[in-house]
Amino acid sequence: YGTQQTFTTNAIEIPVAVAASGIGSNAFTANWNAVAGATSYKLDVSTSPAFAPTTNLSDLIISEYVEGSSNNKVIELYNGTGTSVNLAAYSLKKQVNGAGAYAGELLLSGNLANGETYVIAHPSSVPAVIAVADETSSSQAINFNGNDAVALFKNGVQIDEVGFFNQSSNWGADVTLVRKPAVLSPSSTYNASEWTTFAQDTFSNLGAHSVNTTVTTLLPGYTNLTVNGTSQVVSGLTETTTYFYRVRAVSTNSTSGNSNIISVITKAEPATFGTITQVGVACSGGMAVFNVTGLLGGSTNEISYIINGEPDNTVVVLADVSGNASFEIPAYVSQNGLVLQVMSIERVDAASEVVSVGANNSVVLAIGELQNWYADADGDSYGDFNVAQSTCFQPAGYVLDMTDCNDADASVWQFGLFFVDQDADGYDNGEGLACYGETLPVGFSYTTSGADCDDTNAAIFQSFQFYTDVDNDSFGTGTLVDACAASATTAPTGYALNNTDCNDNNAAIFQSGQFFVDADADGYDNGSATVCYGTTVPAGYAATTLGSDCNDNNAAVHTQFEFFVDADLDGFGSTATALVCA
Structure with missing residues (x-):
């Protein structure tokens, strides 16, 4: 075969990202x-253009605590x-023992730059401590022992704490405690797991503190996402939030x-x-x-309303x-x-359209004058003047x-004014007020x-004249007096028709008579x-006599003889x- 050749292919070109489309409140298209030569694309979507930003702490924290030998006391x-x-x-x-x-307040001053520490030491600390101290103080807040919790306050409210509050045991004696890098916010309750313990008089960490604040901001599901095409719908987003994508x-x-990175702001x-x-x-x-319901959770809205057709009013x-x-x-x-x-509603915390409201949007106003209401405990629709609101x-x-x-x-x-007639005989004992209902009250x-x-x-309802009869023997005494009776011939108890009683204190005797003394x-x-x-004839007396008694004390002797x-x-x-x- 022919001569073998070697070559190196060029890297595929970097794509150019263009503006997003279809931007809504919870989605857009990248x-x-x-x-x-591209067979697919890899898409990243993030809430940070760096795609891995830094998270800030929520507030200042106590980053280091030194309870060393002698007066080596430090708070950072x-x-x-x-x-x-x-x-x-x-x-x-600090809390004592x-x-x-918490007491012995030490007020702070000055400005503390981001990423910097502020070291506060006891003025009698060793030179190595004084050298890194931003402030020295003899305040009670710095003069602590191993069972004195120390707290950081902001505008008078406690936000952070080192040490166990209300615990007298030596939780922090002869140690240096350094806040762990993972702690990103203060805590008003001490948690020992947030601190690393070092030996007594360890000062090497003073003046600097590190925290782990770098976190990913890549959206789940949109990190190195494979896309077969030149666009991708990104959904599940938050309104009015800036997102960034790259490919x-x-x-x-x-x-x-x-x-290149494209930024997108979702709509409200x-x-x-x-x-x-x-x-x-x-x-x-x-x-x-x-009360209004059905709003977007956490949103701020301007509501436009009218009352009885009057000009619009608004409320946020x-x-x-x-x-x-x-x-x-x-x-x-x-x-x-x-x-x-309610005529319309519009969000004022984000740019959005005015929404007309046409259902469940009206209420009849219920407004009353301030009045006194009286308790009606018996439910008769009449109230008690003495119990009012x-x-x-x-009120119910x-x-x-x-x-x-x-x-x-x-x-x-x-209440009504009536004649008093307790015995219902038609004659009155004066007038009186009575509490009644639909009918005449009894009496x-x-x-x-x-x-x-x-x-x-x-x-009995009228008076007649009678004689007083104290002993109630039907024989009276004295002069005529008025007494209430059924008739003029019926003397009531304590009275009589005559005044012939010779002894009105003894019912057994009532008439006078002439008797012989015997x-x-x-x-x-x-x-x-x-x-x-x-x-009957009273004792010691006789109705008749046999003659004069020469000795009325001896029944056997009554006649005089000559001796x-x-x-x-x-x-x-x-x-x-x-x-x-004799």
Whole structure:
């Protein structure tokens, strides 16, 4: 055969990427020019033109802690936020011996450039520490021991911490702790796994700190994607976000370098609207609150609305992640019953079109005057004046009426002035207020036949004159007095028709009589006397007599006889005689 020859093929040309087409809120079409000899293409899509950017820290962090020998005490801060930070917003505090609140505040000052550290040391630290220190301080925040947690505060709010709060054991004695490079944000709760421990008096890391902030920004599914053609739809994107794409040509024996980079900004999703409702009843002079649903989650929107056909009004609302938002407008009772109608909605957080709203977009305004409402515990539609709420809408169990005289009984609710007639005899015991309902209350009357002297007995209603009868023996005494009775001939208890009682304190005796005095009851009298008695002759007296009694104390002796006088009692009398009771 002929002479063998060798040759080297040229690398396939780098394609030229061209502008994207079909740009929407979540997709676009990447385009590029064809390359001769290409069998396919490789497409990369990224959120960074570098296709591997750096992620900034969310805030300052405590990057190093030194609790060394003697006064070797150091706190190092690191700024990886991507911009210079004014330290005036920050301060350090410590907790003493793992107990109590953070205190001993050290206020910071100056500016800390991105990528730089700020070293704060105790002024009595060794020269190697002082040499790298940005500030020395005798503040309590730097004078710590192994059980004193130290925290970083921003505008008075704790954002970072080294050490266990409320733990008295020596978690950090005689060590140097350096924050690991993977930590990209401060934490208000100490996590020992975020720190690397070094021996006591290790100072070599002070003054510099490294973090791992390089991350890929290539979109999943669009990294080295094989495309058979000169265009590819890229979907699943985020609205109003800048994306970048590049392409490489592939042949049977080589792959080209990266093409030029094309940037694409996705469009904003148009505003959406679901419903509008009013929250309860608004008070006139206050604010009426409305809830809106169906918005794009997290979007800011301008809502245009009219009230009863009046000129357009606008309000800006911020939707939560679920697409819900609320807004408020001044409320006036003159608007009660009018219709608020949403006409259109437009996003103001991104350039987008105005969207007309035509469904579920109206609400009837409910606005009331501030009024006093009264409790209606018994549900009779009459309220209790003593239990009230001042509001512009009717609370449950309350009414506007305040006239209920008994809110515990639904059958009665109003006061009325009636004649008092407890015994229902038609005669009154004066007038009185009564709490009643639809019917006349018991014990009262609309009319009267006159005054009732005894309203507890229907048979008695007028007064007559009687004599006082204290002992109730039907015999009275004294002069006539008025007493309530059934009739003039029926004396009530304690009264009598006569005044003949000679002793009104003893019911057994009631009349006076003339009797013979007969104390020894021998039938002979010792004169006569007028005596108060009852139904029988009183003891010591007699209705009749056999004659005079010379000794009314001895029933055996009653007559006088003539005897000779025996002065010496010897049984022999003198010639003198005398009458003697014997």
